[in-house]
Amino acid sequence: MTSDTMxxxxxxxxxxxxxxxxxxxxxxxxxxxxxxLGNEIxxxxxxxxxxxxxxxxxxxxxxxxxxxxxxxxxxxxxLFEIVIEILDSRKLTERAFKVQKERGxxxxxxxxxxxxxxNRVAEFIAKKANLENSEFILVHGLGSAWPIIRxxxxxxxxxxxxxxxxxxxxxxxxxxxxxxxxxxxxxSNNYYRAFxxxx
Numbered sequence: 001m002t003s004d005t006m007x008x009x010x011x012x013x014x015x016x017x018x019x020x021x022x023x024x025x026x027x028x029x030x031x032x033x034x035x036x037l038g039n040e041i042x043x044x045x046x047x048x049x050x051x052x053x054x055x056x057x058x059x060x061x062x063x064x065x066x067x068x069x070x071x072x073x074x075x076x077x078x079l080f081e082i083v084i085e086i087l088d089s090r091k092l093t094e095r096a097f098k099v100q101k102e103r104g105x106x107x108x109x110x111x112x113x114x115x116x117x118x119n120r121v122a123e124f125i126a127k128k129a130n131l132e133n134s135e136f137i138l139v140h141g142l143g144s145a146w147p148i149i150r151x152x153x154x155x156x157x158x159x160x161x162x163x164x165x166x167x168x169x170x171x172x173x174x175x176x177x178x179x180x181x182x183x184x185x186x187x188s189n190n191y192y193r194a195f196x197x198x199x
Contacts (some may be wrong), residue, residue: 015052018198019059022046023067025197031166032135037195042166043155044197050172050183053143060140060170075129075137079154080144083116086124090115109148116148122157131165140170143183151180155194168197 025031034042048056064076087093092115100108129137139158142151151171158167173182177196 012052012055015048015055018046018048019056021198022059023063026136026166026168027067027070027072034164034166040193040195041159041164043159043194044166044168045151045155045171045175045180045194046168046197047171047173047175050143053172056170056172057140060138064138073133073135075125075131075134077125077129077137077139078141079121079139079149080141082121082125082128082141083145083148085128086116086121087112112148118150118153118157121149122154122161125158126161129162129165131162134165136166136168137162138168138170142169143172146172146182151182159193169194 030036031042064074067074084093087096092112096108096112099111125137125139139154142149142154151169151173155169171180171182173180175181175194175196
């Protein structure tokens with residue numbers, strides 16, 4: 001067994017252990033009632049290696065199905081689907097595809113900065129989340145929506161929109177409690193107001 005294989009095996013085992021801690025944490029009274037946070041809003045980040053996206057996605061599906069069967073009411077937000085819904089609602093989807101095909105990713109990114117400005121996305125998520133009837137919000141799919149949607153910008157925008165509803169961002173990258181680093185490689189702006197869901 002090579003050292004790389006051993007490292008990957010250890011990383012996968014550690015991730016599985018952390019994934020198994022998500023549901024007990026989310027279902028705990030402290031999480032649901034924003035207790036023990038020192039008057040901070042219940043915003044959380046679950047970071048994971050970007051290469052483990054499929055494993056995290058599978059676990060999320062398993063977990064959300066199980067919690068629905070237990071009668072939990074929550075918002076399950078896929079950011080890529082949100083992007084498409086916003087573009088569809090403004091009849092911009094076909095135009096976006098055309099811009100990307102004819103002028104490339106950079107031109108598409110610039111064209112979508114207005115329609116997909118972080119505050120607009122946050123407002124759309126807040127409406128879709130049905131806040132009055134949601135115990136919490138799970139936000140995922142950032143890897144597919146990046147760089148149009150960025151973790152720190154979205155969390156900052158969501159703060160003013162979701163009130164006291166606990167919110168978890170599943171983040172393909174690294175979060176050390178202060179800094180979000182997408183995909184573990186790209187430096188990003190600091191974000192100080194979220195807790196690590198699972199250390």
